[in-house]
Amino acid sequence: MSIEIVYETHATTADNEAGIATGWLPGTLSATGRLQARELGRRRRRDDGIVAVFTSDLDRAVETAQIAFADTPLPIHQDPRLRECNYGELNGRPVTLVEAQRARHIDEPFPGGQSYRDVQAATDDFLGDLAADRDGTRVLVIAHSANRWALDCLLTGAHWQALVEASSPWQPGWEYTLPTPWRVAGPSR
16 A cells, blocks of 8 residues: 655745745744645645644744644644754855755765755655554645655655755645555665
8 A cells, every 4th residue: 555645845934034044943934934834724624635744843844734734633743853954053044055065965964964865864764654654544744845855765766966956946735655565665866
């Protein structure tokens, strides 16, 4: 069987609007972000078949989920394995600074932080638990750009180099199929 994963990034934060790469800092939603979170709830509540919400434990993702599903019975599960890449010394610094260094940190950790492959390993571990516990269901994951890239690598065969170098326009969710049992075939990209 399999699991259907609907993936949404957290809503817009004050840092996003200011051009700051939040990384492992908590971050708070902006007024626009709170509106986006409500829209996410409207978009995903209408007979979407979602049985549970999994979110990063960073405040901006948690806040997105809490606003989106405040008046629903959907369980919301926080998971630190769904955190954004830890940019280490670059957490809270300008996005342009982080973007200029992304390709160098696919395998090599950001100074004082982690690499994108570290994010992939955490996401892979999360997928293993998801596959063991939620076979045959449809779930929503709310996290960060690095986690979406990790899903692209793990579930669609995308390559990190292309992902970190490309412009990633926003869209209202991405859909993935997680085969169960979950096994990563071949080397990580």
